[in-house]
Amino acid sequence: MTTSNRRWRVAAMPTEHLETSHFDLETVDLPEVLDGQVKCRVLWISIDAAQRAWFQGATYRSAIQVGDTMPAFAIGQVVESHSDDFAVGDIVTGHLGWQDYAVVEPDDLQRLVPTEKLSYYLSVLGITGLTAYFGLLDVGQAKPGETVVVSGAAGATGALVGQIAKLQGCRVVGICGSPEKQKWLTDELGFDAAVSYRDDHFRKSLKDACPDGIDVFFDNVGGVTLDTALSVMAHRGRVVCCGVVSQYDTTNPSRGVRGTPGVLIVKSITMRGFLYTDYSDRSDEGLHALQGWLADGSLTVTEDILEGLENAPEGLIGVLNGTNVGKRMIHVADPS
Missing domain, CATH: 3.90.180.10 (Medium-chain alcohol dehydrogenases, catalytic domain)
Incomplete structure (x- = not known):
């Protein structure tokens, strides 16, 4: 032994x-x-x-x-x-x-x-999948025909969020960090568009990809990416705060919301954070849906x-x- x-x-x-x-x-x-x-x-x-x-x-x-x-x-x-x-x-x-x-x-x-x-x-059948499922559908309340934008779109949670949004009949735009990831999101996962936060004209690219504004922003990144997305939100849009990866790898993460409340007020935006453990009593519901999509080939893992x-x-x-x-x-x- x-x-x-x-x-x-x-x-x-x-x-x-x-x-x-x-x-x-x-x-x-x-x-x-x-x-x-x-x-x-x-x-x-x-x-x-x-x-x-x-x-x-x-x-x-x-x-x-x-x-x-x-x-x-x-x-x-x-x-x-x-x-x-x-x-x-x-x-x-x-x-x-x-x-x-x-x-x-x-x-x-x-x-x-x-x-x-x-x-x-x-x-897909663990914390990552449940986070994507409940974050998008319960916190974000994504509905058919709406525009969903997800940051960190080529990462673990983001890649699933985008696919689940497509299954709900949403238009999906991913934010990532390279042309290769942009191509992967659109060609392999079926995103409608993908933009790079490294683009010198990031805000314009995002606005062009979301001509009617963003109805649901599923945010894994925070920082400048969040600031930019807030400026493109539609009236009564919902921001799902899932992660803040832009602020993790430092001992001095940015603090405070600064001018954010004004943006929320003017456009009647809802901004909410969550943990997958908030839905512990509903995990079977999420797993049942994810297993179904996995079984019929709707989700690429x-x-x-x-x-x-x-x-x-x-x-x-x-x-x-x-x-x-x-x-x-x-x-x-x-x-x-």
């Missing part, structure tokens, strides 16, 4: 941009599995831009500290159990971290009975998979710099 564990430890707090030097891959002894606890082999690790925000302070979870195992949501398999709730061999999800093995309390795990490949439960635990830091840094297309994750091991 394995008694040692590779883990990525937070070695230093970033003073500006996140670098590989802020992490240290070390081999440590696994703690004893106490009565009631469960030991899991980590199989798949989710890489999310929000992980960088955890360095900035407490959010919906406690702030990261030097010495911590880098936290992350993951899929694992139970390899030792001192709990009546889980048996050896069970596939589970939970915040298992950047490591080979995790010893956790059973309340921190959820059993998974997979009917699709495991990676889907970190993408794009996963950006890196092999090996050793690639976790580069994986996160890449997401912060927009190198991923679709959902990035780390494949650590296969189930036994």
Whole structure:
């Protein structure tokens, strides 16, 4: 039985941009599995831009500290159990971290009975898919014929939001960072248009792509991108605040709303933030819809998979710099 564990430890707090030097891959002894606890082999690790925000302070979870195992949501398999709730061999999800093995309390795990490949439960059938589904349809209230714009459109959540919006009969415009991603969004995912925030004439390009204004803006980016989209909103438009990736990779994120309330008032715009956990009691509804679209081929699932635990830091840094297309994750091991 394995008694040692590779883990990525937070070695230093970033003073500006996140670098590989802020992490240290070390081999440590696994703690004893106490009565009631469960030991899991980590199989798949989710890489999310929000992980960088955890360095900035407490959010919906406690702030990261030097010495911590880098936290992350993951899929694992139970390899030792001192709990009546889980048996050896069970596939589970939970915040298992950047490591080979995790010893956790059973309340921190959820059993998974997979009917699709495991990676889907970190993408379309996991937090990403549920975030896209409820954010667009419940928070954004997207309706047929409306114009939906999504920032971070080539990323994990954005790519699904755009496709779900098309399934609802909306006109969809994606915001991304390269001509290659623009082409991918329109040619492969069926977006009606895509614009680049790096374009010198970004506002004009966005306005041209949305001649009747933006009815729903699903924002994963914040910052200048949000400011620009607000100026193109339609009357009674809705802004869905899902992420702020432009403000994550820094120790001095922008604060305050400044002139935003005036824009909201003049155009009667609604702006609302949310977490997927707000819909925990409706997760079956979202999963049923997503599984249906997956089964009939309506959704294209794009996963950006890196092999090996050793690639976790580069994986996160890449997401912060927009190198991923679709959902990035780390494949650590296969189930036994």
